[in-house]
Amino acid sequence: MLEIRNLRASIEDKEILKGIDLKVNAGEVHAIMGPNGSGKSTLANVLAGRPEYRVTGGEVLFEGKNLLTMFADERAREGLFLAFQYPVELPGVRSWQFMKSALDSVRRHRGLEELSIREFDKLYEEKLKLVSMDPDLMKRSVNEGFSGGEKKRSEVLQMLLLNPKLALLDETDSGLDIDALRTVSYGIDQFRSPLNAVILVTHYQRILNYVSPDYVHVLVDGRIVRSGGRELALELESKGYEWIKDSVGISN
């Protein structure tokens, strides 16, 4: 589904990603872990098409198509989704209108008809329940006045609505209390299927207790320095990031 080859990217002439290789197949969950500043979030944002980042080398194929020549909205319509680490507040933009418009454009691209208001509302209510969100929150402007946890739930809600092929979750677990973490994890679990894939970007292995990854990759200084199974996350948890830095010969 996704193939990243020797991807390099910088922001303001500072190189952050220094050659990433990664292959993700349908049905898989990959966790990308790493210390602060290792480039985890950059990777997620570069894949989603954030314009501030400049790709300086390598290629990314998504379902065989060159992802890097597409604008962010095209990538989303192709089936890529980024749950933001810091979801953006959109004052005056109604949540309902925002999500309906997003789903309409994604469906149009897939050759499906737009949902009627009634159909959309039904789907919307269904997904709201999955992430235990108060329907009244959705009458507000997008993310406006939401608590940190509500913002993250709303990201997962949007993922469930748009039903992408590949979901990139950028530290969706950070800043969540245990109940919110469970809800968010439950939402991700509901999303998982043999047809889609998930990349979980996280600093902590905590969420991996709820969403079990097939692969764990450790990112240090813009490179994947180690890949393994679920057990790698546990090893990281007990030994810390210093251990991996030492073991691959990178010092601060």
Place this chain on the structure above:
Amino acid sequence: MTQVLTSYDKYLEDLQEFERRFPSSGFGRLSDIRESAIASFDKLGLPTRTQGNEDWKYTNIRSLASTAFQYVFEPNFERVTEAQLKELAPWDDSWASLVFVDGHYVEALSTASPRADGAHIGSLTDAIVTHKDIAERHLAKYALAEADGFSAMNTAFLHDGAFVYVPKDCAVERPLHIIFVAAGDAQPTVSHPRALIVLEENSSITIVESYLGVSSVPYLTNSVTEIVLGDGASAKHYKLLMENADAFHVGTTQVYQGKDSAFRSVSFVKGSAIARNNVSVLLDNPGGNCFLRGLYLTSGKEHIDNHIDIDHAKPHATSDLYFKGILSGRSKAVFSGRVLVQKDAQKSSAIQRDKNLLMSKGAEVDSSPSLEIYADDVQCTHGATAGAVAEDALFYMMSRGIDKETATLFLIQGFAREIVDEIQLTTLRDYVETRISGALPNLRSGQEL
């Protein structure tokens, strides 16, 4: 300054013809009002000086002042049809309307009946006869000719206009739409629309005041609206400036508030060559409540100037101003809000805010909210901001599959929403929303400039 003389000569010529056609003799105070306005204009002229002139510091009217605008004695009523009004203005069959072409009342296009819900709604020309006392008591008592050249010029040509009188305890249910259309087709024209709205004690009304152009030539609309609120009276007022892009508009809304009266006004201004929107409110009695909202939208080389003046003269009054602008191209917006809290006006509360969304690098805002406070027990705040479209907000929406154009529209609509939501007439709110969406191509095309 030969050019200025030319326009001044034109003005004198028009004035003579005006007095010949519409003599004020026999109308009591009216002739005094006109005469003293003529004298005031002679003294004041137009405010062409920007330096050292706080009121006109950021709005240069030389292009306006040097044009020899022709007063329209015989408007071409055929140029304005009901179908056109329905297309250009917000239209609701349940509203009553008073329609003016180049400042002259057009009965055939107006639907307001003179005696509506116990109020009197009609032309000023008639009212000077039928409601002489009220007209004489209030006309030109608030918008003072001696204070401002534009008001002086308007008053020098005082003859026709809208007249609304709501007697004590009367609640007018039907919103009234006053429409002023500029319709010149040969040479630059000027009109001096006038409205006098008097609400007696505990009465209420909703009024929409619209300015439009079907003119094929540049024109100047120089309007004066006086609104008088008796004790406990309540006016909901909407002002729409939808003038042509090459038009000049200088409009003054002068409000006098009685004890515990409420003035609530929302304005929507589409830019033009120069659009100057003066709003002056005198809170002359305790407990007055003044609520002003404004949204302005400019593109190209348009210029809009909101000039707001609130005078807290007595205690326990509140004023709340919030203006928002969306600017593109090389357009310019000026916001000057002056709130004066006089010595006696203890327990006053005054808020004024101006926020701007800049769609291009070439757009410019000069925002200067100011407070002048002479009382010691008051609550006053003010603030102004200007910022570009947030890139992170655009990216967020695009990452959901929403194309850039729609995302930009959502942001603009979102920015405007705080003001648009204050419009309580659904027809008008829909109209404004449609105009905002319709302006998007203009706003975006200016982005590169």
